[in-house]
Amino acid sequence: MDFVQIFSLTITQAVGVTALIYLFAAIGLNVQFGYTGLLNFGQVAFVAAGAYAVGVIVLTFDLGLWLAVVVGVVVSTLLALLLGIPTLRLRADYLAIVTIAASELLRLLVRSIAFKDVFGGAQGLNGKLGQEFHDLNPLPADFTLPVLTWSRQDLWVVIVGWSLALLFTLLVWGLVRSPWGRVVKGIREDEDAVVSLGKNVFVYKMQALIIGGGIAAFGGILWAVAKQSVQPDTFQPDFTFFVYTILLLGGAARVFGPIAGTIIFWFLLAGFGELLSSLINNGYIEFLTPTDVGSIRFMLMGLGLMLLMIFRPQGIFGDRRELALDAR
Amino acid sequence: MPAKTDHMATGHAAAVEALRDVPQVPGAPKPDPVVIADHVSRQFGGLKAVDVAHVEIQRGAITALIGPNGAGKTTLFNLLTGFDKPDTGTWTFNDKSVAGTAPHRLARMGMVRTFQLTKALSRMSVIDNMLLGAHGQSGERVLNALVPFTWRGQERANRERAMVLLERFNLHEKIDDFAGSLSGGQRKLLEMARALMVGPEIVMLDEPMAGVNPALTQSLLGHIKNIREEGTTVLFVEHDMDMVHDISDWVIVMAQGQIIAEGPPDAVMKNEQVIEAYLGSRHGSSLTDDGASLTPDAQGVNS
Numbered sequence A: 001m002d003f004v005q006i007f008s009l010t011i012t013q014a015v016g017v018t019a020l021i022y023l024f025a026a027i028g029l030n031v032q033f034g035y036t037g038l039l040n041f042g043q044v045a046f047v048a049a050g051a052y053a054v055g056v057i058v059l060t061f062d063l064g065l066w067l068a069v070v071v072g073v074v075v076s077t078l079l080a081l082l083l084g085i086p087t088l089r090l091r092a093d094y095l096a097i098v099t100i101a102a103s104e105l106l107r108l109l110v111r112s113i114a115f116k117d118v119f120g121g122a123q124g125l126n127g128k129l130g131q132e133f134h135d136l137n138p139l140p141a142d143f144t145l146p147v148l149t150w151s152r153q154d155l156w157v158v159i160v161g162w163s164l165a166l167l168f169t170l171l172v173w174g175l176v177r178s179p180w181g182r183v184v185k186g187i188r189e190d191e192d193a194v195v196s197l198g199k200n201v202f203v204y205k206m207q208a209l210i211i212g213g214g215i216a217a218f219g220g221i222l223w224a225v226a227k228q229s230v231q232p233d234t235f236q237p238d239f240t241f242f243v244y245t246i247l248l249l250g251g252a253a254r255v256f257g258p259i260a261g262t263i264i265f266w267f268l269l270a271g272f273g274e275l276l277s278s279l280i281n282n283g284y285i286e287f288l289t290p291t292d293v294g295s296i297r298f299m300l301m302g303l304g305l306m307l308l309m310i311f312r313p314q315g316i317f318g319d320r321r322e323l324a325l326d327a328r
Numbered sequence B: 001m002p003a004k005t006d007h008m009a010t011g012h013a014a015a016v017e018a019l020r021d022v023p024q025v026p027g028a029p030k031p032d033p034v035v036i037a038d039h040v041s042r043q044f045g046g047l048k049a050v051d052v053a054h055v056e057i058q059r060g061a062i063t064a065l066i067g068p069n070g071a072g073k074t075t076l077f078n079l080l081t082g083f084d085k086p087d088t089g090t091w092t093f094n095d096k097s098v099a100g101t102a103p104h105r106l107a108r109m110g111m112v113r114t115f116q117l118t119k120a121l122s123r124m125s126v127i128d129n130m131l132l133g134a135h136g137q138s139g140e141r142v143l144n145a146l147v148p149f150t151w152r153g154q155e156r157a158n159r160e161r162a163m164v165l166l167e168r169f170n171l172h173e174k175i176d177d178f179a180g181s182l183s184g185g186q187r188k189l190l191e192m193a194r195a196l197m198v199g200p201e202i203v204m205l206d207e208p209m210a211g212v213n214p215a216l217t218q219s220l221l222g223h224i225k226n227i228r229e230e231g232t233t234v235l236f237v238e239h240d241m242d243m244v245h246d247i248s249d250w251v252i253v254m255a256q257g258q259i260i261a262e263g264p265p266d267a268v269m270k271n272e273q274v275i276e277a278y279l280g281s282r283h284g285s286s287l288t289d290d291g292a293s294l295t296p297d298a299q300g301v302n303s
């Protein structure tokens, strides 16, 4: 067995393009759920909004990537308003129901035959989606990495993606340590108390939903640009639940929680997968076939999560003291 | 900030003086009312929880709102402060009609309430709880939030104000503790201090003393009197008659949603109707005589 290769493949995935997409969604969810306490179960819809903005603007209308980025942010803002205006005045669970329903509704809408000309139906939109971005790639043409297995194109995506992710993390850090952050944390703790102190909680919740959705939309934009393809069925509700997993793993309401959670989640998921594949291919495990690996790694992941919740319920970086307060 | 009326001094003496000639009947008109409510009613299913024909709250006085469990005191608080919507009724705050006004607006206008079930923001520090009460913070605007120098100075000033209040309420050694780690009584204190941080013109306290130990109660009473001396109107719900007797300038009694009596504490506690409402039958003595204070036995502390 080639352990160096297993490790290299694992690391490549742990900080790679797919992980980055989840990271953006998790940074956004941290603002919404971690700090403000909004139960947004439709985070995938914001990612889809970003991805489809690129697909539609670039492929369907041929208007270029940079406009697509702007449209992605605008569309995710509109989506937040659409979801938030009817629900944010109601109890927390309404938002949860509406967001998960809306995310499925949107997916079915973009994959429907009726809008095939615009959204590409079940096949989605495939083609030269991020040309302007890839044209800016400064890396030398004959570029190869040691250990890591990114192509020149992927590495460019990863570099820009991580820079953006750090920038958003910095933005979140700035927001949550400010008086604005104090208000949203107060809303998470007890909305009525914050209202009684004269704050318009609806506005703050809306802002948190928009900001978190906008950050997630960048995950979608990155997705379209990196994979040169936007497909409706990648935006299933389970995406959102993996993002929650990531957030809880790293520790909700921790500035670096999403980054830690993403890397750990993908390191474990990819690590299990690569190790298992290798064991099967080398004949150490005979009752499984390589096609089983995909689902088994999620089972192992689930087991790992259960253990984490039992032994470290506050997440890797969470504060146990805070958790103890809930029991009072 | 409390609006002081020029023609009248503030404080106990002034309040007593102002209320001296007020008739001792339900819905009595006051010389300088800060809140006036008319025909406010709220029904839950078949139960009329609140049905107040008319009530006025005198500015600058401490008014106690008393009544047996389930009388509708908390519901009336909820209605007046906009946290609940009445079925009928109008009311004014500083002569401005405020029926239907959003609760956060009313708080900003100077009508601030606390909750019977304490709402400490558990996973936030005591000082953050306090700072949340401060008004007009530029750092609470999302764009300014990212530019600390636009709010640092204000933050420092608010912090100083919070420290003064926390010291008054004996919480100054707890500033960096999580509010959730405070005891039940300390949370009551924090909630009251936080409400004062808003700079209210009228502060409405729903059982501020519940679960606070007797020694601290005394100092709390002192604080409430101080608030009045500074010109703030206080309306509070309390079950302990000795306490009501000690600090209130005026007492309003509710039973089954209606106001059944009003008057200075001495007179109200001798009122037959009030005694009857509390005890459900005729009872010979005044409410605070022979140590039989009317704190209900099953009076729950906060949850």
Ligand SMILES: Nc1ncnc2c1ncn2[C@@H]1O[C@H](COP(=O)(O)OP(=O)(O)OP(=O)(O)O)[C@@H](O)[C@H]1O
Pocket: B044, B047, B049, B067, B068, B069, B070, B071, B072, B073, B074, B075, B076, B116
């Ligand atoms: N949300 C609600 N739904 C249904 N009934 C309610 C609701 N809130 C209050 N009530 C009812 O209205 C009546 C008045 O309740 P309220 O809480 O105002 O009493 P209170 O005077 O504050 O009593 P206490 O001294 O025990 O706090 C009670 O009979 C209560 O059961």
Ligand SMILES: [Mg+2]
Pocket: B073, B074, B075, B116, B206
């Ligand atoms: Mg009550």
